Structure formats: structure tokens, C-alpha cells
Amino acid sequence: MKLKDIQSVYFIGIGGIGMSAIARWFNQRGVKVGGYDRVDTNLTTRLSLEGMWVHYEDNPRNIPAEFMDKEKTLIIYTPAVPKKHEELRYFQKKKFIVMKRSEALGIISKRHYTVAVGGTHGKTTTSSMVAHLLNQSEKGCSAFIGGIMTNYDSNLIVGGEDAPVVVEADEFDRSFLWLSPNYTVVTSVDPDHLDIYGDEEQMKDAFGEFVKLSGEDGSTLIHHAAAEKINMHLENLYYTYGIDKGDIQAKALRAVNGMFVFNYHGNEVIKDLTLSVPGFHNVENAVAAVRVALDLGMDPETIKAGIASYRGVKRRFEYIIKDEKLTFIDDYAHHPTEITAFLKSVKALFPRKKLTVIFQPHLFSRTRDFQTGFAESLSLADEIILLDIYPAREEPIPGITSQIIFDNITKEQKILCEKSELMEVIASRNVELLCTVGAGNIDQEVPKLKSYYLNKYQIES
Structure with missing residues (x-):
């Protein structure tokens, strides 16, 4: 199948940041675009508003007929989708052209x-x-x-x-x-x-x-x-x-x-x-x-x-609040080396402020492999609030929890809590320089934290 012959593209995992970019590229070229994702997010909502068909139930029967012509439809999936995914298995069984996101990007790069x-x-x-x-x-x-x-x-x-x-x-x-x-x-x-x-x-x-x-x-x-x-x-x-x-x-x-x-x-x-x-x-x-x-x-x-x-990328050293009363920065760092680089830069910019970090580990395997590195990097902060592990695509690994990082953090001011308890915990702390860090769903807490501090300190957004 040549790119010029494609009339429709169906994405399994369309809401992923890499997948959505390719979906937008096809959509802007006039190709009919649709897809599945596990949850409705701000990004999937925007894709819908841009004219793409998106649904959230793994059921081939719900897919519109315009994506069912295997001679004219390309199926693109993300490796994060499990192999037992019903829609993925359906398209594979029906002999559609099915490729990973990276393969599709490879075809584009050749041109x-x-x-x-x-x-x-x-x-x-x-x-x-x-x-x-x-x-x-x-x-x-x-x-x-x-x-x-x-x-x-x-x-x-x-x-x-x-x-x-x-x-x-x-x-x-x-x-x-x-x-x-x-x-x-x-x-x-x-x-x-x-x-x-x-x-x-x-x-x-x-x-x-x-x-x-x-x-x-x-x-x-x-x-x-x-x-x-x-x-x-x-x-x-x-x-x-x-x-x-x-x-x-x-x-x-x-x-x-x-x-x-x-x-x-x-x-x-x-x-x-x-x-x-x-x-x-x-x-x-x-x-x-x-x-x-x-x-x-x-x-x-x-x-x-x-x-x-240049104004940066969302969740990469992103200032959420920048005020004399409070500075709040959000960052996607999820590896010890990234966290170390990020926190050293924050401390260089704000050397006289007490640094409070909220960190959500991403993946059980990464937590297992780099538990010591995470503890060392987080210990650069003055105060650490550590959340439970975000599992993403993984099943739990016995004995691997945030506790193994927490126990090795050298700073005395540290607390381990569930994400649902975060706002209660933060209300009890005196914060002047705050960083949220991680690649999971910690970003969902950023608007809540922003609203809380804007109201607390009467800061104009």
C-alpha cells in the first residue's frame, strides 16, 4: 500500500502523544482518520474536534464501515496496546495492513x-x-x-x-x-x-x-x-x-x-x-x-x-505559577539522570528557596532497576512527597513499590502517600518552590494544585 492510495487510517491507541501526531498528519492530508483509546483525555477530545472519529470501547462492532475496507485502510497501533486487544486481533485476522507507529513514521521519513x-x-x-x-x-x-x-x-x-x-x-x-x-x-x-x-x-x-x-x-x-x-x-x-x-x-x-x-x-x-x-x-x-x-x-x-x-514543550520545565509568593514547575522527568539534571537546574535558579518535590514513579520495572538512583536524585530536594507507582503497561512486580525508593531517600522531610491523598498532604505543608515530576498521570494533579495555590495566595493566573 502506497501513501497516496490510503483513504482511511485507523489508530489503536490514537490518544498517545506519538500516535496523535501521525493521526493529525494524515488528517491534514485529507485522509479519513479514526481510532480507539482506553480513556477520554484532553488530547483525544481535541482530535475529535479536529474531525477525527474516536471511541473508548474495545469492540470491533463499533467501528464505522468507512474503516472496514482493507484495500484502502491502514491500521496503525502502538506497542503499548496488549496483544489480546480485540480490535487489533480483528484487523490482524481479517488481513488488513497492520503496522506499528514506528513503521508508519519510517515510511514517512523515507519520502x-x-x-x-x-x-x-x-x-x-x-x-x-x-x-x-x-x-x-x-x-x-x-x-x-x-x-x-x-x-x-x-x-x-x-x-x-x-x-x-x-x-x-x-x-x-x-x-x-x-x-x-x-x-x-x-x-x-x-x-x-x-x-x-x-x-x-x-x-x-x-x-x-x-x-x-x-x-x-x-x-x-x-x-x-x-x-x-x-x-x-x-x-x-x-x-x-x-x-x-x-x-x-x-x-x-x-x-x-x-x-x-x-x-x-x-x-x-x-x-x-x-x-x-x-x-x-x-x-x-x-x-x-x-x-x-x-x-x-x-x-x-x-x-x-x-x-x-522558543517557548518549550508542555511538561518540560513548564512554569505553572511564577510569583514572589510561590514558584510551581512541572516536569516529565522519569529517570534518575533526568531528575538530577532538572533539580540541579531548579536549585541553581532559586538557590534561596526551599524545594518541595512531588514525584510519581513510572513503571514497576523502572522502579526496580533504578531504585537507588531515584532515591539519590530525589534527595537533592529539601522535601519529598512520593506517590505510588504508575503502572502504565505493566502488571505489578512482587515487592516493588514506592517504599523501596522512600527508604533510601536521605532527607528527613519526606512523606509517602497515595495520589488520592495528595491535596490533603500538600495543604499541611509550607511550600515556596514546588515541582511535580513524573511521566504517569501526575499531570492530572497539576490543575488542582494550581487552583489551590492561586486561591491560597490570591495570585492572578
């Missing part, structure tokens, strides 16, 4: 010059920065991002037929190996998804295969720390980047009025770049994005303006 940004963390922000910069260029770009870009209030940018494509390359289930990139960026390689890979060495092997996808004629850019970890044989066919380290560097980094200002040093020098999205890790992400933009022909002044106008 365009593609920049693929991978990494165990940092890939969403970096890919969104690249997309934002390239969108300021004459050609523009299309972009499939694993988060909602604040500048566009979407996880998708649609450019012209000749525009380059920016893809967030997901390492889960080795999905990034389906892509056909011309330019590959790797932001980080830390142990993760060991339930998929088995051990760290196999994950490093997969990243080695990923960086080879762009070939000798393509370009490869790797964070200096990640380059030491990837099992690859590229010799000198790549460049490294970082803060004061690597072939391309951020130098003269300083915090000014809650923003980071730095100089780019690489194939040329760009002085006084201003990044309103704070975080040392975000400065490194910006360095990579600047290099990609320069390599694709953008001029320094346009890039400088683009970095200044």
Missing part, C-alpha cells in the same frame, strides 16, 4: 530529508527546538514531536512537500530503527527500558545501529557523554556537543533574570543566545539544535531570534 533526534532523555525538547528553528527558515519543516510544543500548541508541524522532516526517534521497542534519517542526533544514552532490552549492553547496541542509519553521506551529532556509551564503529564520522565539552560547545553560560544566556562555539561563533526555557540540559539541547540549523543552511541571526522565541 523526505529527515532529522531524527533520539536519546533516553532530552529528545522531545531537542527535536522541538530543531523543528522550531527550521520552521523559521525559508523551506520550513514538518515535525512529529513526542510532546505538545508551546509555540504551536500541538505535537505536529506540517510543512510543504519539499520541507525537511523532524522526527523524535523513540528507543522503546527499538522503534527508531524503522527510520531513514539523513541527520541523526543522540542526546543521551542511559540505562532504560531494560524490560525491553534485557541489559544495558543491548540498549547500547541498538543506539549503535541507530546512529549508523544516516550513513556516510549523512550527518551525526552526539552528546559528548553519550558518545562514550554507544556501541558503534563510526570512527570520526560524527561530532560531539555539550557545555564546555565536545566539538561544539556552549560557553560563557550565565543565568540572567531566570533565563540562560550563552555563546555558541562550533563551525562558527554566535554570541549571547538567550534561552527562556531554563535548565543546563536545555542549553545543551539548544547547542545541538543550533548546529542542525546551521548545517541545514540557516543564518545565525535567524537562529538567534528562533532560540529567543
Whole structure:
């Protein structure tokens, strides 16, 4: 089946952040789009308002007839959906063309010059920065991002037929190996998804295969720390980047009025770049994005303006409340390395404020594998409120609960509670700098917390 022959696409797991971007892309091309998701969310509601058919009961009988012509309908599913899913089994049994999200994204990437940004963390922000910069260029770009870009209030940018494509390359289930990139960026390689890979060495092997996808004629850019970890044989066919380290560097980094200002040093020098999205890790992400933009022909002044106008991604160092009485930041960090980078940046920006962190662990397997790392990273905070594990796709693992993290947190001010008890707990605390952290459904608590503190301190939203 060729893309031009597809008249309808049905997504199983349409509400996922990666799935919804592809659904939007097909929808904007005039293809009939529909799908299933387990729960109704703000994102699925928006997809419905954009003209897509979405339902929430796993029952093939409910699917409209327009998605039942297997000669003209493509079925795309997410690996997070269980194999026993009735709709998935129905389409497979009826011999529809059924593919994973990564396969569909791979087909799209073959048709365009593609920049693929991978990494165990940092890939969403970096890919969104690249997309934002390239969108300021004459050609523009299309972009499939694993988060909602604040500048566009979407996880998708649609450019012209000749525009380059920016893809967030997901390492889960080795999905990034389906892509056909011309330019590959790797932001980080830390142990993760060991339930998929088995051990760290196999994950490093997969990243080695990923960086080879762009070939000798393509370009490869790797964070200096990640380059030491990837099992690859590229010799000198790549460049490294970082803060004061690597072939391309951020130098003269300083915090000014809650923003980071730095100089780019690489194939040329760009002085006084201003990044309103704070975080040392975000400065490194910006360095990579600047290099990609320069390599694709953008001029320094346009890039400088683009970095200044970049507003980040939802749930990536996102300010919920920024007031003298209270600062409230929400972040998606769900790996010890991410949490450490995030909390160090917060403490650098607000060194005199007591830091309270609410953390929800994500996955039983990740909690088991990194329990010590989680405890160490969370101990950077002055006060920790630890929630129960969000299971996502997993069944419980005996003996694995948030307690194993809690017991190893070194700070005395710590509390373990269920999510349903959070608002009661928070009402008993004196909070001046608050961070909600995690990749589960902790984001559901953010509006409640925001409303509580706006009312408590009489802050205008």
C-alpha cells in the first residue's frame, strides 16, 4: 500500500502523544482518520474536534464501515496496546495492513530529508527546538514531536512537500530503527527500558545501529557523554556537543533574570543566545539544535531570534505559577539522570528557596532497576512527597513499590502517600518552590494544585 492510495487510517491507541501526531498528519492530508483509546483525555477530545472519529470501547462492532475496507485502510497501533486487544486481533485476522507507529513514521521519513533526534532523555525538547528553528527558515519543516510544543500548541508541524522532516526517534521497542534519517542526533544514552532490552549492553547496541542509519553521506551529532556509551564503529564520522565539552560547545553560560544566556562555539561563533526555557540540559539541547540549523543552511541571526522565541514543550520545565509568593514547575522527568539534571537546574535558579518535590514513579520495572538512583536524585530536594507507582503497561512486580525508593531517600522531610491523598498532604505543608515530576498521570494533579495555590495566595493566573 502506497501513501497516496490510503483513504482511511485507523489508530489503536490514537490518544498517545506519538500516535496523535501521525493521526493529525494524515488528517491534514485529507485522509479519513479514526481510532480507539482506553480513556477520554484532553488530547483525544481535541482530535475529535479536529474531525477525527474516536471511541473508548474495545469492540470491533463499533467501528464505522468507512474503516472496514482493507484495500484502502491502514491500521496503525502502538506497542503499548496488549496483544489480546480485540480490535487489533480483528484487523490482524481479517488481513488488513497492520503496522506499528514506528513503521508508519519510517515510511514517512523515507519520502523526505529527515532529522531524527533520539536519546533516553532530552529528545522531545531537542527535536522541538530543531523543528522550531527550521520552521523559521525559508523551506520550513514538518515535525512529529513526542510532546505538545508551546509555540504551536500541538505535537505536529506540517510543512510543504519539499520541507525537511523532524522526527523524535523513540528507543522503546527499538522503534527508531524503522527510520531513514539523513541527520541523526543522540542526546543521551542511559540505562532504560531494560524490560525491553534485557541489559544495558543491548540498549547500547541498538543506539549503535541507530546512529549508523544516516550513513556516510549523512550527518551525526552526539552528546559528548553519550558518545562514550554507544556501541558503534563510526570512527570520526560524527561530532560531539555539550557545555564546555565536545566539538561544539556552549560557553560563557550565565543565568540572567531566570533565563540562560550563552555563546555558541562550533563551525562558527554566535554570541549571547538567550534561552527562556531554563535548565543546563536545555542549553545543551539548544547547542545541538543550533548546529542542525546551521548545517541545514540557516543564518545565525535567524537562529538567534528562533532560540529567543522558543517557548518549550508542555511538561518540560513548564512554569505553572511564577510569583514572589510561590514558584510551581512541572516536569516529565522519569529517570534518575533526568531528575538530577532538572533539580540541579531548579536549585541553581532559586538557590534561596526551599524545594518541595512531588514525584510519581513510572513503571514497576523502572522502579526496580533504578531504585537507588531515584532515591539519590530525589534527595537533592529539601522535601519529598512520593506517590505510588504508575503502572502504565505493566502488571505489578512482587515487592516493588514506592517504599523501596522512600527508604533510601536521605532527607528527613519526606512523606509517602497515595495520589488520592495528595491535596490533603500538600495543604499541611509550607511550600515556596514546588515541582511535580513524573511521566504517569501526575499531570492530572497539576490543575488542582494550581487552583489551590492561586486561591491560597490570591495570585492572578
